[in-house]
Amino acid sequence: MHERKIPLNLNCGLDLIGEVLYGKWKIRLLWFINEGNKRPSELQRKIPDASRRVLSMQLKELEKHELITRKVYAVVPPKVEYSLTDFGKTLLPVITLMGEWGDKNEERLRNVITK
Amino acid sequence: MHERKIPLNLNCGLDLIGEVLYGKWKIRLLWFINEGNKRPSELQRKIPDASRRVLSMQLKELEKHELITRKVYAVVPPKVEYSLTDFGKTLLPVITLMGEWGDKNEERLRNVITK
DNA sequence: ACAATAGGGGAATAATTTATCCCTATGCAA
DNA sequence: TTGCATAGGGATAAATTATTCCCCTATTGT
Numbered sequence: 001m002h003e004r005k006i007p008l009n010l011n012c013g014l015d016l017i018g019e020v021l022y023g024k025w026k027i028r029l030l031w032f033i034n035e036g037n038k039r040p041s042e043l044q045r046k047i048p049d050a051s052r053r054v055l056s057m058q059l060k061e062l063e064k065h066e067l068i069t070r071k072v073y074a075v076v077p078p079k080v081e082y083s084l085t086d087f088g089k090t091l092l093p094v095i096t097l098m099g100e101w102g103d104k105n106e107e108r109l110r111n112v113i114t115k
Numbered sequence: 116m117h118e119r120k121i122p123l124n125l126n127c128g129l130d131l132i133g134e135v136l137y138g139k140w141k142i143r144l145l146w147f148i149n150e151g152n153k154r155p156s157e158l159q160r161k162i163p164d165a166s167r168r169v170l171s172m173q174l175k176e177l178e179k180h181e182l183i184t185r186k187v188y189a190v191v192p193p194k195v196e197y198s199l200t201d202f203g204k205t206l207l208p209v210i211t212l213m214g215e216w217g218d219k220n221e222e223r224l225r226n227v228i229t230k
Numbered sequence: 231a232c233a234a235t236a237g238g239g240g241a242a243t244a245a246t247t248t249a250t251c252c253c254t255a256t257g258c259a260a
Numbered sequence: 261t262t263g264c265a266t267a268g269g270g271a272t273a274a275a276t277t278a279t280t281c282c283c284c285t286a287t288t289g290t
Contacts, residue, residue, distance in 0.1 A: 005245060006278085008228070009164055013217025014142050014210070016224040024248070027129050040267060049124050051249050056268060065227045076256040077266035087223070094216050095129070101209050102128025108202070109131040112180045113123070120275065121248085139278070155237060166279050171238060191287045192236040233290085244279070253269085260263085 017094070020065045023058045025050045027095055030084065033068060034092060038081040067091065132209070135180045138173045140165045142210055145199065148183060149207060153196040182206065 009015050021027055025047055032046045062068045067088035073079040124130050136142055140162055147161045177183045182203035188194040
């Protein structure tokens with residue numbers, strides 16, 4: 001991330017949650033980590049459309065935002081495992097609800113999005 | 116919006132909801148419209164940090180995604196009113212939950228975000 | 231005459247986010 | 261000996277999103 005020229009808007013709760021969830025793959029990362037995919041390479045395989053680089057960066061941001069923790073094993077080749085923090089777990093109901101809404105309206109959404 | 120070079124990922128419900136909510140001011144627009152701020156100029160006053168242009172564009176996208184409707188009155192100066200569609204209203208519980216999570220964790224979020 | 235109004239759109243530019251490519255290190259297998 | 265797997269970082273290019281600035285409409289009030 002570079003130095004920001006336009007200040008963030010952090011007026012209300014919606015801005016705040018937006019800030020930590022904004023990022024192309026963040027929600028999915030949280031989701032897959034919760035499902036037990038802990039290692040970066042596993043996550044990469046789960047989200048093949050994402051570049052390795054950006055996954056790594058977004059994981060770092062999630063960690064900075066205290067939603068996940070990073071555990072490094074001193075082995076070669078390197079091994080790293082991410083887990084949700086307790087704080088991160090409190091986001092799960094929100095993500096679940098979002099996913100349900102999307103699933104429930106899948107057909108309609110596909111139509112209007114690709115219109 | 117220009118022609119997209121990188122295809123959208125629309126694999127699951129989370130991608131779909133992400134697509135319609137992604138946009139710097141969209142959630143807030145939905146929220147304020149629901150609170151009864153129907154006219155573009157009202158919304159502009161509610162969200163002074165956003166440029167007029169981008170609000171107008173995001174409103175158009177919300178309309179395209181069938182979350183809001185646009186009603187034009189044949190008067191001068193022009194008068195336009197937006198309202199949530201029934202479909203748009205089904206998003207309110209999701210937005211509410213997001214806002215609540217953000218509010219509840221406001222202090223912590225402010226810390227980690229501006230860290 | 232002419233500014234003010236309310237909504238919107240085009241074009242150019244700035245800001246931000248992602249993608250691409252290449253590099254590090256080490257033990258194991260072919 | 262070469263290649264692979266693993267996790268991540270730097271540099272740079274590309275794509276996407278947002279901002280700025282200016283124009284148009286048509287009527288009302290000064």
